Amino acid sequence: MNIFGKRLSRAVHRQAIAVVLMAMGAVIVATIALMLVTGYPFDRVLFEAVSAFGTVGLSTGITYELPPAAEVILAALMFLGRIGPLFSEKSRRIAEADSVAVIGLGRFGSALAEELMASGTEVLGIDVSEEIVQSFNGVLTQVVRADSTKEEVLRQLAVDQFDRVVVAIGDDVQASTLTASVLLHLNVPVIWAKAIGEQHGRILEQLGVHHVIFPEKDMGRRVAHLVRGAAMDYLEVERGYAMAKISPPQVIRGIPLGQTGIRKSHGITVTAYKTLAEQWRNADNQTVVNEGDTILIVGPTAQVEAFAQLR
CATH class of the missing domain: 3.40.50.720 (NAD(P)-binding Rossmann-like Domain)
Structure with missing residues (x-):
């Protein structure tokens, strides 16, 4: 929502409406109570109530004539008017x-x-x-x-x-x-x-x-891997350690991952996989991946990059 050229979220909008309604409710209730206690007309006690709630110190001149009950009401309004900043978001x-x-x-x-x-x-x-x-x-x-x-x-x-x-x-x-x-x-x-x-x-x-x-540097590296076509997605978790989403190369297709020996031979680990018909799942030693699947690998940056080049 845009108000006076400023973009406001729905949460802020709802919160503002709630605050305004509560403030109006407090002032109206206090005004009615003051009318009952003092007998003064609506316009005069409304001014006193609004002034007290806003803690601005203005008065129509009746403040010193108010009975104790009315003074308590105004004091309560002044407290409500200042409690927001005391307990602010x-x-x-x-x-x-x-x-x-x-x-x-x-x-x-x-x-x-x-x-x-x-x-x-x-x-x-x-x-x-x-x-x-x-x-x-x-x-x-x-x-x-x-x-x-x-x-x-x-x-x-x-x-x-x-x-x-x-x-x-x-x-x-x-x-x-x-x-x-x-x-x-x-x-x-x-x-x-x-x-x-x-x-x-x-x-x-x-x-x-x-x-x-290094946002620009990290993004440049990531895009470079995507442009080369070696990975569907690539992320260097920290210096020297990376993660990549790739298609499984021939060397690991059709056999349980535990029998491929890729941790020793290539220095990487397959942590998750996804078939065309399923969502992502955690991979274990019994997992078998095939052509058309997608795998997530992690390991030292050089090993991840090298494994991503395999077909």
Whole structure:
């Protein structure tokens, strides 16, 4: 849903409607109660009720004339008007385990944040661009314009309370490095950082960043394997270890996997398989694969690449 040019999720829309209805209900009930207690007309007590709920301090001049019962009603309204910020979504979500802070909402960071949201993970998005922040208002759990290189700013945003933080700053090596350094100083348990290049990646690793990722480089390798036609899909899990989806080569067709000896001869393991008529299943020593099936193999990168070339 788009409101004033901003895209809002259905969940945010429903939540906003619920909050408005509850606020209106509280004010109306309080107004009726004030009319019964004080005898003042509807318009005057409505103004007092709205002012109390909004905690704006305005009055028609009857506040000091109100009986104790009316004062209690107004005090309750003032409490309700302020209880939201005291128990805000932000405070609760910061403490949740399934939440991630994403710093930098460029192409990589925004795609990551939206995918996390789609999977049910709460996301705090941070970027220095007001335009970018506005574009994600209502899309992420929370989005803030801030300078992530300053420790005090991240503390105010409670980033140090997150279990996982991703530094996805796209083209500013200095900002990315300083942000990672601040997060390490804040003792964030798990830090992921996007490396802009090999040298930047080495710096992040030397700082102590737990996971350094090279999106462009990793995607280039993956696409290269797909273009060569050696694999239907390919993923390097970490340096030196990979996973590939391929068609079973002749050497393992028609016999139980346990009798093929591929772990010794080729250094890879078939972990799952899929026939044309079935869904994916875990593979074991008794599994037999045939032409037309699809298998999932894992192992050292060089061995996986070599096995994927077999026909």
